[in-house]
Amino acid sequence: AQTVTQSQPEMSVQEAETVTLSCTYDTSENNYYLFWYKQPPSRQMILVIRQEAYKQQNATENRFSVNFQKAAKSFSLKISDSQLGDTAMYFCAFMKHGGNQGGKLIFGQGTELSVKP
Amino acid sequence: ETGVTQSPTHLIKTRGQQVTLRCSSQSGHNTVSWYQQALGQGPQFIFQYYREEENGRGNFPPRFSGLQFPNYSSELNVNALELDDSALYLCASSLHGSGGLRTQYFGPGTRLLVL
Numbered sequence: 001a002q003t004v005t006q007s008q009p010e011m012s013v014q015e016a017e018t019v020t021l022s023c024t025y026d027t028s029e030n031n032y033y034l035f036w037y038k039q040p041p042s043r044q045m046i047l048v049i050r051q052e053a054y055k056q057q058n059a060t061e062n063r064f065s066v067n068f069q070k071a072a073k074s075f076s077l078k079i080s081d082s083q084l085g086d087t088a089m090y091f092c093a094f095m096k097h098g099g100n101q102g103g104k105l106i107f108g109q110g111t112e113l114s115v116k117p
Numbered sequence: 118e119t120g121v122t123q124s125p126t127h128l129i130k131t132r133g134q135q136v137t138l139r140c141s142s143q144s145g146h147n148t149v150s151w152y153q154q155a156l157g158q159g160p161q162f163i164f165q166y167y168r169e170e171e172n173g174r175g176n177f178p179p180r181f182s183g184l185q186f187p188n189y190s191s192e193l194n195v196n197a198l199e200l201d202d203s204a205l206y207l208c209a210s211s212l213h214g215s216g217g218l219r220t221q222y223f224g225p226g227t228r229l230l231v232l
Contacts, residue, residue: 043225103148103173103211105150107160
């Protein structure tokens with residue numbers, strides 16, 4: 001069974017600085033997807049960034065980028081130029097590609113990020 | 118483009134009752150997944166519906182059941198409610214096609230409180 005671990009329950013960062021959130025996962029699959037979702041106090045789950053395991057290039061979306069290390073089963077999220085609106089709970093998630101249970105997201109426990117002015 | 122919507126936003130029930138939660142998928146999407154998120158935890162997969170059939174189920178008892186309709190909207194039904202069913206219920210829609218990335222987009226959730 002796949003598992004996702006986020007070892008940092010809480011983090012804080014000053015506005016305009018850079019912060020990195022950690023995520024590790026365990027799987028025997030070779031073909032899968034990884035995601036970061038953010039959940040602000042409104043509780044709406046919002047997609048931040050996604051990565052296909054077969055792609056070696058790390059995904060980037062504006063101020064958000066990932067460091068995907070497939071051999072180490074690590075998928076960290078870097079937020080540059082942090083903004084007050086980035087304050088939220090961040091979840092790392094794994095999805096197996098196809099087959100039985102393909103399409104099921106497995107989430108970590110979350111990291112609560114506070115951006116301070 | 119219409120996003121994922123859920124109703125109701127909040128619901129209070131008593132133990133033993135039954136509840137139905139509803140979800141309308143994002144336009145162009147054909148798959149709906151349901152998740153339960155207890156307070157302070159990550160979401161847990163309940164089940165997924167594709168072409169009006171269950172397409173994968175998590176570790177939830179049979180009293181959790183669902184439906185998908187021809188317009189791809191979906192319902193989650195929970196019978197014999199228990200106190201531990203109190204949670205945020207999230208619906209996510211995606212496009213299930215021939216391979217490729219099936220990114221799931223979430224609705225705002227329904228907060229259920231069982232007393």
